[in-house]
Ligand SMILES: Nc1ncnc2c1ncn2[C@@H]1O[C@H](COP(=O)(O)OP(=O)(O)O)[C@@H](O)[C@H]1O
């Protein structure tokens with residue numbers, strides 16, 4: 001069964017594109033047939049792919065873009081691929097709402113401690129719940145805490161997860177966190193995923209991506 005995975009939020013700079021490419025590379029390495037559908041006209045994935053092609057990194061990526069009938073396009077791709085990873089703009093947008101109608105999974109990201117904009121988050125959650133209540137009752141939405149501190153004394157991520165999970169009006173938060181690591185940034189900047197980026201730090205990133213996907217049963 002193919003899966004459409006939407007990377008979305010009402011906010012930019014939360015890590016959607018960075019984590020999309022690392023998840024993509026991991027899925028390809030596991031032998032999954034993947035397509036990327038770019039629905040963000042800032043074209044972050046196109047830039048990443050240009051760098052990847054410039055450096056002749058294999059495998060190449062099946063890349064598509066669409067800014068109008070995103071859901072139809074994603075569903076069509078899903079007939080040919082195991083996974084369709086759909087990137088959406090970092091703002092409250094029609095693209096995001098359309099993407100919610102076809103998402104099997106929604107991954108949305110928050111950085112703990114960065115002034116969590118509860119208002120932005122609650123509007124996003126509202127869009128998700130509306131889609132679930134009407135057009136897409138089987139979507140699995142998840143909040144992933146990204147850019148968490150690597151300092152074990154830092155409690156921001158724990159407190160935020162507790163706060164969100166205590167209230168059923170929010171979306172579920174994964175146990176697995178993604179920490180702030182240079183490896184994610186550098187892999188992305190060099191046209192790679194964290195699984196193609198070799199250093200100790202990258203190693204931890206690879207583990208985080210794998211555990212995250214296992215936890216949400218994506219793979
Ligand atoms: N886990 C992480 N560790 C380190 N840097 C990160 C991480 N996640 C995102 N970043 C950095 O944060 C910035 C915004 O990420 P990006 O993926 O472009 O966000 P979005 O697509 O949501 O707008 C980029 O500079 C990226 O390198």
Ligand SMILES: [Mg+2]
Nearest residue numbers: 016017040044
């Ligand atoms: Mg982006």
